[in-house]
Amino acid sequence: MNIFQALILGLVQGATEFIPISSSAHLVLLPYLLGWDNPSLSFNIMVHFGTILAVIFLFWKEIGMLIQGFFRLVFGGRRDDHMGQLALFLLLATLPAVIIGISAKRFFEDLFNNPLSVSYLLLATGLLMYLSERWATQTKDLMRLSWIDSLIIGVGQALAIAPGISRSGATISFALLRGVKRNDAARFSFLLAIPIIVGTALYEGRDLFLKAESFSLTLPLIVGIVSAFVSGAISIRILLKVVRKRPLSIFSYYCWAVGLISIISKV
Template identity: 40%
Template sequence: MTLLQSILLGALQGLTEFLPVSSSGHLAIAQYFLPGFKQPGVFFDVLLHVGTFGAVVLYFRRELVEILTSPFRRDEAAPLHRRLLLLLLAGSIPTAVIGLTFRDFFEGLFHNIPAVSLMLLVTGTLLFVSERFRITGRKEDSLTWGDALVVGTVQGMAIVPGISRSGSTIAALLLKGVNGETAARFSFLLALPAVFGAAILSARDLNGIPTSEFPLYLAGMGVAFITGLLSIHLLMGVIRKRRLFGFAIYCWLAGGVFFAITI
């Protein structure tokens, strides 16, 4: 892997992690078509996710501080933040169970570009249905345990390359009547425990990385962090304006084209 390839993949990860078009699917397709590209391993992809993890932490730093300090506060807003903390923990349970149980199987699909392309078609359909039939109104104070478990399960299934994590989780909440901005915030915050857990599990792969390649890995992670901040800001604006249809069409076109090319 070259420095240019690392930067390109980092930019792709940052842009597509939060836009509802599947970062894993785009990384799989890009790595397949990059000339002379040698797969650096899953740990590189996890580091790219760590970059976008940092983007979420920075962008939602105020919400995170309020949620994490809520068990120790007694102000008027503390009960809501404590409830959000518990909901995030509850939603992380099905994600962890699915991820740990089916991790190897789903990682094997990363190299199956026709399957990845078909999953992009699924992502497009989820976005279309959620935008067409969304019921808005509920905010953070009305999120339920059922919401958390459903979204956690959907997030776990989004380990499949081509299924957008942000797109599928936001779509699930929109269909359950949650306000768009609330759905996006909860989706991004729920990703943090999952990415942190994946990074811990992949830490054992550090020993297999040549020291000379560490700068390449870090460059990709840094670019993913910067572009991730930009894409979060963009998606929040898209959610407010109810314009997910464009991403649905993009996923259908990309999935159809790459399926036809690689089948």
């Protein structure tokens, strides 16, 4: 992979990680449609890390409050601490992805080499967002979440390990189906990305730099991370504005269009 390809893929990753159109699908389908070599799984994971830096950059105050609340709840006995409870719910929602990701790691890795399957899963993402908006009640804010809500949203994140299933699309959709308000569902989704993607990036990338044979191997990776950070920060701001006024289902049409184009081109 050259620097230009890493730049383009990083920009696409950042833009599509939080806008619910499946970043992993684009990282698989874009090289396929342009005739590029598939990016490695390690590249995919590490550019995800760039988008997490964008979340931390934009939500650092809220993240700090979550950490403080967690310690007050766990070590200070403040069981009525709402931020502490939210921090625990975020950790709880991370568990399904950890369990499924470890137990089915090889299966998900194989999907990255199957553009046709990714295309069908992208169609499924569009359908999920469309139906969740039709059935949403939007009566809960983040302070009214339950542990059952958190686990169910976490299942959505676990399903999104498969390329083609949008992580933000699945988690926001599952939150909507549990009655969470759309804007709060988006914020929970952004915060939920931090523990799972950081953990995955550390797991997959632990030997990446140590085993690099030359600087040319790591420079595209750095370019990808930085470009993903910039486009990720922009896409978060865009999505937060969009979900206040428009339904999540507006992204369904894009997912369906890209999925169908990819399927037709494969045929």
